[in-house]
Amino acid sequence: MFHYWFTIARMLMSRVTKPRVRYNATIRRQFRVRLFDCDGFRVMTAAKYPMYMDFIRWEMIARSDLFEAIVKRGLAPTLGSQKLIYRKPLKVWSTFDVELELAGYDDKWMYHIHRFLQHGEVRALGITRALIWRRDVPTATKDLLEAVGATGDMPPPAWVAALFENDRELLERQRAQVIAS
Numbered sequence: 609m610f611h612y613w614f615t616i617a618r619m620l621m622s623r624v625t626k627p628r629v630r631y632n633a634t635i636r637r638q639f640r641v642r643l644f645d646c647d648g649f650r651v652m653t654a655a656k657y658p659m660y661m662d663f664i665r666w667e668m669i670a671r672s673d674l675f676e677a678i679v680k681r682g683l684a685p686t687l688g689s690q691k692l693i694y695r696k697p698l699k700v701w702s703t704f705d706v707e708l709e710l711a712g713y714d715d716k717w718m719y720h721i722h723r724f725l726q727h728g729e730v731r732a733l734g735i736t737r738a739l740i741w742r743r744d745v746p747t748a749t750k751d752l753l754e755a756v757g758a759t760g761d762m763p764p765p766a767w768v769a770a771l772f773e774n775d776r777e778l779l780e781r782q783r784a785q786v787i788a789s
Contacts, residue, residue: 623671636706690734695733718753
């Protein structure tokens with residue numbers, strides 16, 4: 609847990625050490641697969657990929673005008689859902705890049721694509737949707753983005769939206785099963 613919070617603090621410090629970026633910029637950061645990121649086969653365990661996705665999203669917030677807009681309004685960015693596709697393993701002590709691209713947004717959600725890159729190829733792909741909360745109520749993401757310079761709509765590509773379209777139905781089905789048992 610120490611490594612997680614240390615790295616988050618480092619991402620927040622990137623506000624002063626790295627150039628500012630626009631809310632819709634594609635950013636990339638290099639990481640190294642650490643020993644405790646790995647399973648018994650010395651490859652990064654599936655549980656660690658979301659952590660690195662968190663890191664790059666925090667860096668995007670820290671380096672863009674989103675930081676001031678979120679802090680000034682007392683908001684909290686929250687991950688709503690994520691999908692991961694693992695292609696090839698990342699081995700212990702090797703370096704890899706995580707690239708973050710804004711895929712789109714609507715009134716409620718921001719969609720991001722995370723690419724885990726090594727040796728010129730995609731090793732894993734993560735797609736997330738996140739929203740902004742204020743006092744346990746989702747706020748209008750589109751309004752926040754307009755405050756930092758977004759103009760017009762930017763719907764996510766159809767393939768990204770399709771990944772998340774059944775999430776609510778799946779949750780409702782699970783709730784019903786829990787209540788019934």
